[in-house]
Amino acid sequence: MRVVVDHSLCEGNGRCVEVAGGIFELRDDDRSYVIEEQPPSSLRAKVELAVSLCPRQAIRIIED
Amino acid sequence: MRAEGAIGFMGELTLDAVDIVNPDLYVQRGYPHAEWALLRREAPAYYYERPDVDPFWAITRHADIVNISRQPGLFKSIQRLFVAVNEPNSPPPDEAILRQLLNMNPPEHGAYRGVVNRRFTPRSVQQLTAGIERITTEVLDEIVGRDECDFVTEVSAKLPLAVIAEMFGIPRADWPLMFRLSNEMIGPSDPEYASAATITETVERARMEFFQYFSGLVEDRRKSPRDDLSSALANGQVNGEQLPIFELLSYFALLIIAGNETTRNATTGGLHAFIDNPDQWERLKRDPTLVPKAVEEILRWISPVIQFTRKATEDTEIAGQKIREGDEVALFYPSANRDESVFAAPNKFDIGRYPNHHIAFGIGEHFCLGANLARLELQVMFRQLAERVEAVALTGPIQRMRSCFVGGIKHMPVRIKVRARN
Numbered sequence: 001m002r003v004v005v006d007h008s009l010c011e012g013n014g015r016c017v018e019v020a021g022g023i024f025e026l027r028d029d030d031r032s033y034v035i036e037e038q039p040p041s042s043l044r045a046k047v048e049l050a051v052s053l054c055p056r057q058a059i060r061i062i063e064d
Numbered sequence: 065m066r067a068e069g070a071i072g073f074m075g076e077l078t079l080d081a082v083d084i085v086n087p088d089l090y091v092q093r094g095y096p097h098a099e100w101a102l103l104r105r106e107a108p109a110y111y112y113e114r115p116d117v118d119p120f121w122a123i124t125r126h127a128d129i130v131n132i133s134r135q136p137g138l139f140k141s142i143q144r145l146f147v148a149v150n151e152p153n154s155p156p157p158d159e160a161i162l163r164q165l166l167n168m169n170p171p172e173h174g175a176y177r178g179v180v181n182r183r184f185t186p187r188s189v190q191q192l193t194a195g196i197e198r199i200t201t202e203v204l205d206e207i208v209g210r211d212e213c214d215f216v217t218e219v220s221a222k223l224p225l226a227v228i229a230e231m232f233g234i235p236r237a238d239w240p241l242m243f244r245l246s247n248e249m250i251g252p253s254d255p256e257y258a259s260a261a262t263i264t265e266t267v268e269r270a271r272m273e274f275f276q277y278f279s280g281l282v283e284d285r286r287k288s289p290r291d292d293l294s295s296a297l298a299n300g301q302v303n304g305e306q307l308p309i310f311e312l313l314s315y316f317a318l319l320i321i322a323g324n325e326t327t328r329n330a331t332t333g334g335l336h337a338f339i340d341n342p343d344q345w346e347r348l349k350r351d352p353t354l355v356p357k358a359v360e361e362i363l364r365w366i367s368p369v370i371q372f373t374r375k376a377t378e379d380t381e382i383a384g385q386k387i388r389e390g391d392e393v394a395l396f397y398p399s400a401n402r403d404e405s406v407f408a409a410p411n412k413f414d415i416g417r418y419p420n421h422h423i424a425f426g427i428g429e430h431f432c433l434g435a436n437l438a439r440l441e442l443q444v445m446f447r448q449l450a451e452r453v454e455a456v457a458l459t460g461p462i463q464r465m466r467s468c469f470v471g472g473i474k475h476m477p478v479r480i481k482v483r484a485r486n
Contacts, residue, residue, distance in 0.1 A: 008174075012185045013436065019419070030185040049419065055431035057134050 002062040003034050003047055009058035016050035016059060023047060032058070077102055079110065084396070085117055085147050087253060087466045094464060095370070095471060097411075100124050100399035109383035109393075116149045118157065120373065121382070121393040126403035128383050129395045129423060132374060136429040139374035139393065140169045146371050146469040147394045151253060153262035161267055162314035166372070170429060172302075176315070179300035179307070181433060183231075183293060189436040192227070196444045199226045201485055204452055208484050212459055215476040220331035221324070223441055228323030232281070232316075233292035241277065245270045246321045254466035256474060271317070278316040293319065319434075325470055326368040327438045331445055332462075332473040333366035334359075339458060339478075341413045348415055348450045355450070358415035359442045364422035365413050367398035368471055372426070397423055398471070454481040 003023060005016075012030035016023070023036045023043065039047060051059045082099045083089055089096065103110050103124040110122045123129055132139045144157035145166055155161055165176055182188060203222045207213050221243065229239050248270035251257040260266045285298040297315055300307060307315065338345040348358055371394045378389045387393065401422045402410040425432035432438070457479050465472030 011181055012187070013431075014186045026186070030182060030187055052421065053419070055425065055427055055435065057428050 001041065001044060001047070001064060002038055003036070004060050004062060005032050005034055006058045006060070007031050009056045011056055011058075013055050015053040015055065019053060020046040020050045024050065079103070079107055082110075084122060085112070085394075085468050086149050087468045090370075090468050090471070091464050091466050095367075095398050097398070097402060100396060100402065104399060104403060109385040109387070111385070112147075112394075114149075117147065118150070118392070120147050121385070121387060121391060123382065123393050123395050124399040125383065126400040126406045126421070126423065129397065129400045130427055132382065132393060132395060133423075133426060133428040133430070136170055136173075138377055138380060140377055141167050141173075141430065142373060142375045142392070143167050144373055144392070146373060147392070148468050151263060153264050154253070155264045155267055161271060162317055163311050164314040164318040165433065166318065166430070173429060175302045176307075176311070177433065179302065179315070180293060180296055180319075183296060184433050184436055186436050189440050192231075192437070193440065193444070195230065196223070196227060196441055199223055199230075200444050200448050204448055204482050205485065207480065208482050210480070210482075212477065212479050215335060215478045215480070216328065216332050216473055217475070220328045220335075220473075220476075223331070223445055224327035224438075225324040227437070227441060228320060231293045231323075232320070233285075233290055233294050234281070238277070241273075242320055243324065245274050246324055249274070249317065249321055250325050250470055251465045251467050251472060254474075257465075274317045274320075275313045278313045281316070282312065322432075323434055323437070325472065327441050329368040329470065329472055330362055330366050330438070330442055332476050333368070333471070334362035334442070334446060335449065335456070335478075336458075336462065336473075336476060337362060337365050337413050339456060344413055344415050345450075348446070352447055352450055354415055355443050355447045356439075357418055357420070358446060359439060360420040360422065361413065361415045361417050362442065362446070363424040364401045364407070364417070364420055366471065367401050367422070367424045369397055369424070369426075370468055370471055371396050372430070397426070448485075452483045452485065454483055456480045 010031045012026055012032060014026050016032050017026055023039050024032045025035050027033050047061060051061060077098060084096050084099050103122060108125040108128060112122050113119045143160055165173060168176055200223055203219055207218060225239055225243055229242055247257045248259055248266050252263045252266040258266045259269055281294045282298040285295040289295040289299055348354055373392050373394050376387050376389055376391045380387050401424060404410050406421055425435040459479050460477040462473050463475040465474050
């Protein structure tokens, strides 16, 4: 599983950081960045929660 | 809030009798939760065809509203923002009263949103915390020692109005004007807010007054820019050019109206929910760390925006129903926020609920621009209320605004005892 954030959509609302802080971080440009691009499958539930909570629908999971 | 499912339990409610777009019913009974529950269960995409309404699909389930909101190309935003029974002398639904984010589509929508969205990110909004604390303290200080008050005009309305007006750099003397014009634009069919004989005239006058006022701000901020929202808009660019005047003035109006109507109603509705659920009020007072979760639950419970419409750009399917190109759908957010397939015990007001997938701010392309600001205002307000209110009770019925677009509460008479701040 690979995680990507579409920066043309992301506005830095930060819901992903709240629920999956080890995978995403907010940087100075007010956008969310993926810091763990290929998280272990044990974190899938967290990533999926981030995907579903993102108000701008900016996060995608790409399956290997 | 009326008793949940009161009509349903009597076994009289049927799909044919469901009425969810009559503003008078919203005044009399509040949100039609029993009707929405029936629609979710029996007809989650319901073709609403009545003599006095332009036909539309009522969409009531969480998953379908999210699905539609995620596809702004397939379901585009239109001039008619919401569905209501046709009333005499109202503006034609396709007329552009304002041209702003709510009726724009990609890529234009993103370009316009980009003019100010950096001012509404969590980080930008965080910098307003001290100001919001100060205003909240002042607002509550004013009712210290009072016995009774109208919680709407004396508390809920004041904080969001002051915050958005300060962000725009609007002098205090003009705040009442902003309040009046917002009410007239959002509730022109409510007798208390109508300024003229017809709905069209009330809206038209309010818009003219707004535009006149904002024109003055634009002129001033182009000459001498400041670090405020007015300057950002007046000097902002879309595709390398200044905003056309109609879109520019509409943008001002949108942010002023949206910035003070919805948070006002979430604040009033939130306190009302606590009055109805004293156990949750005690819980919040005992454990103020619950405030952020409580605010999310208030948003879910109150859902200040009732509906937005979209129009299908090609034939498609929702909840097993064939939606044709050109059909309009209305997305009922308060219904999604009580969807039993998403929320355990949806009709329970539970301030510890987590995770809370409510869509009170919408989702996707048109997700509320001011969500972070609204959250912060509500958190500061409810933290202070929990800390300072020693007793509160209703002294009369709440009065709702005549609208099936925004769930407005005009007045909420309370007996309230507020402590001075230490």
